Amino acid sequence: MKRALVTLLAVALLVGGLSLGAQAKEKDTLPVLRRKLLEAQDAEAIDKALHALALKIGQPAFFADHGAFADWLGTVPDGRADHTLVRRHRGWALVRAKRGDEAIPHLELALKDNPSDGLTRAWLADGLRQGKRFMEAAEMLAAAVRCGAKGTYVDDTIVSIIFKFRAEKISGHADDLPEYVLAAHHYLRVKPDPKIDHMVARALLDDFKVFEQPDRTRGKSWALTASLHALAATKATEPLAGLGQLVYDAAKALEYLDTETGGNTLRFDLLAAAYKIGADRTGGPNRSPDVVVWLAEGAAKEGRFELAHRLVQERLEISDSPRARRLLAKLPPDLGSDG
Amino acid sequence: MRLLAFILAWAALSTVVLAEDGQSPKTKKPPPLPGIWWQKDYAKGMQRAMSEGRPILFAINALETERANNQLAQMQYQSAAWGEATRGYVPFVCNPNNHKGPGEQSCSRYPGHDCAQHQVVLQWFTSRFGDALISPQHVILEPDGDVAFRKEYYTGVVKPALLDAYLSNISPRIAYARAGIVREAQVKRFAKLPLEQLDEKAAGYLSGTDGLAAAALLNVLDDTYDAKRRAALIRALRHTHDLQVPVLIPAAEERVLYPADEPAETLLWIATLFEADRPSGVWAATRALVRLESEAERDRVLRLWAGSTEEGAKPGIDDLPEDERPNAYEALILAKDRRGLATKVSAAWKKGRENEIARALRKVGRTTATTVDLDTIKDGAAPAVWRPALLSMTPEAVRAQAQRVAWALKAMPSLRLRVAAALALLRGQLPQGGTVVQTILAGIDDLVEGRETRALAVRILGDDPGRNRAALVKALDSFVKGGAK
Numbered sequence A: 001m002k003r004a005l006v007t008l009l010a011v012a013l014l015v016g017g018l019s020l021g022a023q024a025k026e027k028d029t030l031p032v033l034r035r036k037l038l039e040a041q042d043a044e045a046i047d048k049a050l051h052a053l054a055l056k057i058g059q060p061a062f063f064a065d066h067g068a069f070a071d072w073l074g075t076v077p078d079g080r081a082d083h084t085l086v087r088r089h090r091g092w093a094l095v096r097a098k099r100g101d102e103a104i105p106h107l108e109l110a111l112k113d114n115p116s117d118g119l120t121r122a123w124l125a126d127g128l129r130q131g132k133r134f135m136e137a138a139e140m141l142a143a144a145v146r147c148g149a150k151g152t153y154v155d156d157t158i159v160s161i162i163f164k165f166r167a168e169k170i171s172g173h174a175d176d177l178p179e180y181v182l183a184a185h186h187y188l189r190v191k192p193d194p195k196i197d198h199m200v201a202r203a204l205l206d207d208f209k210v211f212e213q214p215d216r217t218r219g220k221s222w223a224l225t226a227s228l229h230a231l232a233a234t235k236a237t238e239p240l241a242g243l244g245q246l247v248y249d250a251a252k253a254l255e256y257l258d259t260e261t262g263g264n265t266l267r268f269d270l271l272a273a274a275y276k277i278g279a280d281r282t283g284g285p286n287r288s289p290d291v292v293v294w295l296a297e298g299a300a301k302e303g304r305f306e307l308a309h310r311l312v313q314e315r316l317e318i319s320d321s322p323r324a325r326r327l328l329a330k331l332p333p334d335l336g337s338d339g
Numbered sequence B: 001m002r003l004l005a006f007i008l009a010w011a012a013l014s015t016v017v018l019a020e021d022g023q024s025p026k027t028k029k030p031p032p033l034p035g036i037w038w039q040k041d042y043a044k045g046m047q048r049a050m051s052e053g054r055p056i057l058f059a060i061n062a063l064e065t066e067r068a069n070n071q072l073a074q075m076q077y078q079s080a081a082w083g084e085a086t087r088g089y090v091p092f093v094c095n096p097n098n099h100k101g102p103g104e105q106s107c108s109r110y111p112g113h114d115c116a117q118h119q120v121v122l123q124w125f126t127s128r129f130g131d132a133l134i135s136p137q138h139v140i141l142e143p144d145g146d147v148a149f150r151k152e153y154y155t156g157v158v159k160p161a162l163l164d165a166y167l168s169n170i171s172p173r174i175a176y177a178r179a180g181i182v183r184e185a186q187v188k189r190f191a192k193l194p195l196e197q198l199d200e201k202a203a204g205y206l207s208g209t210d211g212l213a214a215a216a217l218l219n220v221l222d223d224t225y226d227a228k229r230r231a232a233l234i235r236a237l238r239h240t241h242d243l244q245v246p247v248l249i250p251a252a253e254e255r256v257l258y259p260a261d262e263p264a265e266t267l268l269w270i271a272t273l274f275e276a277d278r279p280s281g282v283w284a285a286t287r288a289l290v291r292l293e294s295e296a297e298r299d300r301v302l303r304l305w306a307g308s309t310e311e312g313a314k315p316g317i318d319d320l321p322e323d324e325r326p327n328a329y330e331a332l333i334l335a336k337d338r339r340g341l342a343t344k345v346s347a348a349w350k351k352g353r354e355n356e357i358a359r360a361l362r363k364v365g366r367t368t369a370t371t372v373d374l375d376t377i378k379d380g381a382a383p384a385v386w387r388p389a390l391l392s393m394t395p396e397a398v399r400a401q402a403q404r405v406a407w408a409l410k411a412m413p414s415l416r417l418r419v420a421a422a423l424a425l426l427r428g429q430l431p432q433g434g435t436v437v438q439t440i441l442a443g444i445d446d447l448v449e450g451r452e453t454r455a456l457a458v459r460i461l462g463d464d465p466g467r468n469r470a471a472l473v474k475a476l477d478s479f480v481k482g483g484a485k
Helices: A002-027 A030-039 A043-054 A066-073 A084-096 A100-113 A118-130 A134-146 A152-168 A179-190 A194-207 A220-233 A243-257 A264-278 A289-301 A305-318 A322-330 B002-021 B042-052 B067-074 B080-085 B115-129 B160-170 B172-182 B184-192 B195-207 B213-222 B227-239 B242-256 B263-276 B278-291 B295-306 B322-334 B354-363 B383-391 B395-400 B402-411 B415-427 B432-445 B450-461 B469-480
Strands: B056-060 B090-094 B137-141 B147-152
Touching: A030 A043, A043 A084, A066 A084, A084 A100, A084 A118, A100 A118, A118 A134, A118 A152, A134 A152, A134 A179, A152 A179, A152 A194, A179 A194, A194 A220, A194 A243, A220 A243, A220 A264, A243 A264, A243 A289, A264 A289, A264 B415, A289 A305, A289 A322, A289 B042, A305 A322, A305 B450, A322 B242, A322 B278, B042 B056, B042 B090, B042 B115, B056 B115, B080 B160, B090 B115, B137 B160, B147 B160, B160 B172, B160 B242, B172 B184, B172 B213, B172 B242, B184 B195, B184 B213, B195 B213, B195 B227, B213 B227, B213 B242, B227 B263, B242 B263, B242 B278, B263 B278, B263 B295, B278 B295, B278 B322, B295 B322, B322 B354, B383 B402, B383 B415, B395 B402, B395 B415, B402 B415, B402 B432, B415 B432, B415 B450, B415 B469, B432 B450, B432 B469, B450 B469
Parallel strands: B056 B090
Antiparallel strands: B056 B137, B137 B147
16 A cells, blocks of 8 residues: 555656646746747846857757847847847847948947947957957957956957958058057057967967068068067967077067167167066076077166176177177277276 | 816907997997098988087988989098098988988988988978978088078089088087097197297198198197197288188187287287288277277277388377277277277277177276166067166156156066066166066066076176075165165
8 A cells, every 4th residue: 555655656757747847848948948038027037038049059950040030030020129139139149140340330339338338349349350350359359358357258259350351451551550450459448468469479479570670670560569468478378489580580580670769779679578488597508699699788878888798708608709899999098807 | 177267258258349349249249430421310400500509501412313413422422531521510311312221220322321311301402491302412501491502513612621611610519629630640740840840831731721720720729838839829820711711710719808818919919800801800809809908909900900011109199090090999998098088089990889888888887877768768669779768767756757757667578678667667766666686587588588688687786685585685675765874
């Protein structure tokens, strides 16, 4: 008898569970989720419904992909498709579907409702990038950061903006900075990032073939800008691949172009950074002997003759260097030995 | 049986000999080619030039339908004379074509070379010097990349003697070492010459075409211990060709930086350099002047400088060529000579060396402390303005302008300027919540700024706390908080 009762109870529980499961399944159907979206009375409920729907992206029974989800949102009746939260989600989905051009109006509308929404601004920046409106994209991403947007998505978007912008268009004028640099400046003003500095400096040095310029006075702004970014890249707290070569290349470009105006302070700092990168902390010779003599010249220009002398001696200990000898001959005569 | 043992022993010995030689007769490497040994790898070659201080030779040999190009490639470049003259160089040949047939190991135009490399080097050369290249052409670069010599076309100017001369000019150490080997015969000949013939014969040799002549004679000098013969050789070196003068500098430097060791030889070297190359003479004279103890000794140097033959003459700065007076004035200040410490001096005496002369006056305590009003210096002014201003401030001046100095400590982008501000605040005993000590320590830890920062800090502290880090931190902290004596 007792056993029969237990069995009966178990069956009842099983039936009950199945019934609840069926109810839950009914909750997750598209018509149910659609109804919830249409019936939602406040922003919170609409947002919750949209999130529930977004979770179904990638399930063929619902939305095959983000594009399908975005298109479906456009079909929602009763004016709900025009609700700013729906437009925001639609914009996001279109960006994810790489249909940035279509996303832009939706996200712009969403921003009118909530201008301080950093995430929406970041999506819009990505959309603008997809629409090849790179400068606006960089400005928008900077605005997004100002509104609190952060994280991998933001980091990846700026890299993508600069990369694509550079691939699309490089200014042909040596003294006008390429637009991708100006785009990067919009972002870096808001969020200093040594990785972006590194990227910009490398791109500038690669694009402006410094040693192919017969006139050394041209392209100073390129070399100075590249050097500023290279110097900023040295502030990275984590190791950046190729940083040593970058700093060396920037120092060499400055040296080759013989930039004077406004470049001396920067040149010294950059050369000091290159010197430190080339230094052998076990006491061996510096791996960039040319940098050692350039830095010595910089020190002499600033009237730091003792430092200049030490560096010249260091260069000459590595090997013969007429350039170092010429500088040594100009230094105060008491330097060296016990004078 | 004995015969068998002999054969075995002979075979074993042969094996040992071969093993020691490292190669079987069949695989033995051919002797090195007599001509130029072209550098095969561009990047490695440039690095080698810099790390070993060798000149770099670019031979542009790109036109194979032109007689001079072909003559250079097939004759000169493969000759022992050109080969020997380029052993101290890192030589690159530039040519866009392929000369290697199927299965061939080496380039047929430049034996022992690799066609891919002479193509790569040509690309680099055109990127640096422009596409409109004239071939043949020879360019010599200094190890740090500056152009030392460039000659388009082949007119016979570029030849082994010229290459030797540029080796002497660019790489004196290598030229000296090579001369000891490849001019051994001349070195021996001069070592045996009678004293009375030395000057004349050496003058003739130096005035000739040998680009290693000065280096060879220095080899002779280094093995000569008789004072009269040494004097004759040093005097003869006044005939050294301009290009070869750098070879003399290390030898002269040993004397002018330590003039008291050999006063007579020091004067000889100064006289020789004045005749061989005027700027080198000025260089030598100023170094000696600074280090000579007595006015009489300095008078001798000044007489050489002024070209005065009058024994006992006391030349003044006005007696020297106008453009050399600033150098003399600076040296005489540093020597604390009355002529350098005169209160009224001509502005022309400072021209071009104003900073150096100001430094010299500071060094001998002849400047009155003047503190610059920091508010008159713009925020973005050059470090050459900011740094001396900060470093020369008195403690009172620092305290009076504390806000501006603190701003510099916080806002200056360059470490060397922040360190200068921190040192000023240390002197003014204004700790800025520990930032002063932290910044000074950052300066001391810096590979470029470290030594100078430490010396300046110790000067302010008065006592050197030694190398112990904790003691240094304690001393700085104590001083800046006003706990110093």
